[in-house]
Amino acid sequence: MIIDLPRFIAAERPAWTELEAILDDLALNPGRRLTLEEARRFHFLYQKTSADLGRVATFASEPELLRYLESLVARAYADIHETRERGVRWHPLRWLLIEFPTVFRRQVGAFWMSMLVTLLGTAFGAFALLLDDEAKAAIVPAQFAHVLKDPAQRVAEEEAEAVNPTSGAHATFAAQLMANNIGVSIKTLALGMTWGIGTVLMLFYNGVILGLVGADFIAAGQTAFLVGWLLPHGSFEIPAIIIAGQAGFVLARALIGRGDRSPLAARLRAVARDVATLVGGVAVLLVWAGIVESYFSQHHQPRIPYSLKIAFGIAETVLLAAFLSSAWWRKMGATR
Amino acid sequence: MNGELRIRTPEGITFAYPLAGPVTRCLAWGIDMLAILTLCSVISMVLGFAGMISPDLAQASMAIVFFVVPVAYGIAFEWLCRGQTLGKKLLRLRVMDADGLRLQFHQVLMRNLIRFADLLPGFYLVGGVSCLLSRKAQRLGDLAAGTIVVHHRKTREPDLEQLLGTKFNSLRAHPHLCGRLRQRTSPAQARLALQALVRREEFEPGARVELFAEMAAHFKSLAQFPPELLEAMPDEQFVRNVVDLLFRTGEAKARE
Numbered sequence: 001m002i003i004d005l006p007r008f009i010a011a012e013r014p015a016w017t018e019l020e021a022i023l024d025d026l027a028l029n030p031g032r033r034l035t036l037e038e039a040r041r042f043h044f045l046y047q048k049t050s051a052d053l054g055r056v057a058t059f060a061s062e063p064e065l066l067r068y069l070e071s072l073v074a075r076a077y078a079d080i081h082e083t084r085e086r087g088v089r090w091h092p093l094r095w096l097l098i099e100f101p102t103v104f105r106r107q108v109g110a111f112w113m114s115m116l117v118t119l120l121g122t123a124f125g126a127f128a129l130l131l132d133d134e135a136k137a138a139i140v141p142a143q144f145a146h147v148l149k150d151p152a153q154r155v156a157e158e159e160a161e162a163v164n165p166t167s168g169a170h171a172t173f174a175a176q177l178m179a180n181n182i183g184v185s186i187k188t189l190a191l192g193m194t195w196g197i198g199t200v201l202m203l204f205y206n207g208v209i210l211g212l213v214g215a216d217f218i219a220a221g222q223t224a225f226l227v228g229w230l231l232p233h234g235s236f237e238i239p240a241i242i243i244a245g246q247a248g249f250v251l252a253r254a255l256i257g258r259g260d261r262s263p264l265a266a267r268l269r270a271v272a273r274d275v276a277t278l279v280g281g282v283a284v285l286l287v288w289a290g291i292v293e294s295y296f297s298q299h300h301q302p303r304i305p306y307s308l309k310i311a312f313g314i315a316e317t318v319l320l321a322a323f324l325s326s327a328w329w330r331k332m333g334a335t336r
Numbered sequence: 337m338n339g340e341l342r343i344r345t346p347e348g349i350t351f352a353y354p355l356a357g358p359v360t361r362c363l364a365w366g367i368d369m370l371a372i373l374t375l376c377s378v379i380s381m382v383l384g385f386a387g388m389i390s391p392d393l394a395q396a397s398m399a400i401v402f403f404v405v406p407v408a409y410g411i412a413f414e415w416l417c418r419g420q421t422l423g424k425k426l427l428r429l430r431v432m433d434a435d436g437l438r439l440q441f442h443q444v445l446m447r448n449l450i451r452f453a454d455l456l457p458g459f460y461l462v463g464g465v466s467c468l469l470s471r472k473a474q475r476l477g478d479l480a481a482g483t484i485v486v487h488h489r490k491t492r493e494p495d496l497e498q499l500l501g502t503k504f505n506s507l508r509a510h511p512h513l514c515g516r517l518r519q520r521t522s523p524a525q526a527r528l529a530l531q532a533l534v535r536r537e538e539f540e541p542g543a544r545v546e547l548f549a550e551m552a553a554h555f556k557s558l559a560q561f562p563p564e565l566l567e568a569m570p571d572e573q574f575v576r577n578v579v580d581l582l583f584r585t586g587e588a589k590a591r592e
C-alpha cells in the first residue's frame with residue numbers, strides 16, 4: 001500500500017504545524033514551563049507525529065516528507081525524554097558558593113591525587129636544586145628567566161626600587177597572568193583525556209618549578225621575601241591549578257572506568273557536569289589570583305611590610321580552605 | 337563513508353542523524369578561525385582608540401580579548417545558536433547530544449575546553465584520528481561531553497503539485513488497472529520512480545531516455561494498459577502518470 005501523500009499531508013499538517021510551533025517556542029524560551037494541559041497536548045502531538053512518521057517510513061516513498069517528520073520527532077523527543085535540568089535559571093552566586101564546593105567535596109579523592117603529584121614534583125624540584133647547581137638553568141623555562149638570577153641579588157634589586165616595575169601597567173599584567181594561568185588550567189584539565197598522563201605531567205612540572213624556586217630562595221636565606229611574594233597570590237593560584245588537576249583526574253577516572261561496568265559514554269556523561277563546575281571555579285579563583293599578584297604581590301618591603309603580606313596570604317588561605325570545606329560543614333549541619 | 341546515528345524512541349520510532357565527517361568539520365573550523373581572527377582584529381582596533389584614554393586598560397582588555405574570544409566563541413555560539421557556530425551554520429552542521437536529547441551548557445563547555453587535547457600535537461591530529469576511529473565520529477571533546485556533530489538537513493514538506501502538475505492523466509480512465517498497478521508496486525519502486533522524476537534534469541540525455549524506458553517497461557509489465565493508450569505516450573510521460581497514480585488517488589484529484 002502506498003499512502004496518498006497530498007491527502008495525508010492535508011489531513012495531518014495542522015498537527016505537525018502545531019507541534020513545530022510548540023518546539024520553536026520552547027527553543028526560544030528555555031525557561032518556560034508548560035502547564036499540565038499544554039504538556040498533555042505536546043505529548044499527544046509528539047505521539048501523533050511519531051505515528052505519522054511510522055506510516056510514512058513503512059508505506060510512503062517520499063524522502064523529503066520522511067526527513068521533515070524525522071526532524072520534528074527528533075526535536076520533540078529531545079524535549080520529552082530529557083530529564084536533566086535546563087529550564088532552571090542559572091544563579092552565579094549559588095553556583096559559586098554552593099555548587100562548586102559541593103562538587104569539590106564529591107570529587108575530593110581526585111583533589112588529593114592532584115595534590116600528591118604536585119607535592120612530589122615540588123620535592124623533586126627542591127632535591128634537584130640541592131643536588132645540582134645547574135638544575136635551575138636546565139629546568140626553568142625562558143618565560144621565568146628572572147628566576148634564574150641569584151635570589152639575594154633579586155631581593156636587593158626589587159627592594160631598592162622606588163616604584164614597582166609593573167607600575168602603570170598593573171591591569172595589563174593582571175590580565176596576562178589571568179590568561180596564562182587559566183590557559184594552563186584548561187590544558188591540565190583537557191589532558192585528563194590522555195588517561196590522566198598529561199595531567200600528571202603538567203602538575204608534576206608545575207610542582208618542580210615551585211620546589212626549585214622555593215628551595216633556591218630558602219637556601220639563599222630569603223624566606224621572608226619568598227613567602228611575602230608568593231603567598232598573597234599563590235594561596236589562590238596553586239590550589240586553583242591543583243583543582244584543575246582534580247578535574248583532569250575526574251575525567252581520566254571516568255575514561256579508565258576501573259571498577260565501573262557502565263559504558264564509557266555513560267561514565268563520561270556522569271562526570272561532565274562536575275568537571276565543568278570545577279573548571280569554572282578554577283577560573284574564578286585565578287581571576288582573583290591575577291589581580292592580587294599584579295596589584296599586591298609585586299610590591300615589596302619597605303613599600304609593604306612582609307609581615308602584612310604574609311598575614312594577608314594566611315588570611316586568604318584560611319578563607320579559601322573554609323570556602324572549599326563549606327560543603328562538609330553544610331552536610332554536618334544537615335545531619336544534626 | 338560517514339555513518340549515521342540511529343535513535344529508537346520508546347514509542348518504537350527510529351530516526352537517524354547523518355554524522356559529519358572530519359573534512360567538513362575541518363572546513364567549518366577554518367571558517368570559525370577566520371571569524372575569530374576578524375572579531376579579534378575589530379575589537380583590538382576599537383581598543384586601540386580606547387588606548388588614548390588609558391593605555392594600561394586598553395592593553396589589559398586586549399590581553400583578555402585575545403584569550404577569551406577563541407575560547408568563548410565556540411561556547412557562546414553553540415549554546416546560543418543551538419549547536420551551531422558560524423562555520424557550522426554555513427556548512428549545515430550542528431552539535432547535538434549523543435543520545436538525541438537537549439544539548440546542555442556543561443556539554444558545550446566541555447567539548448570546547450577539551451579542544452586543547454584534540455589539537456595535539458598540532459593541526460587537530462588527535463581530534464582527527466579520534467574522529468576517524470570513533471563509531472560516532474567523535475573527537476575527544478565530543479567523547480568527554482557526550483556530543484556528536486551531525487549534518488543539519490533541510491526540513492520542508494514535499495511539493496508534489498510542482499513536480500506532477502495538474503495535467504490530465506489518461507491512465508485514470510482505467511481504474512481497475514490503476515488499482516492493480518498500485519497493488520503490485522512496492523514503496524521502494526515508487527520511490528525510485530519519484531526520485532527519477534525529481535532528478536530528471538541531472539541526467540545525460542541518452543541516460544535519461546534509457547532510464548525512463550527501463551522504468552516504463554517495468555511498470556507496463558505490472559499492469560497491462562491498452563496498447564492504443566500507450567502508443568503516443570513517451571516513456572517519461574508514462575512514468576510521470578504512474579507516479580501521479582501512486583501518490584495521488586482519484587478521490588484526492590476529484591476534490592481538487
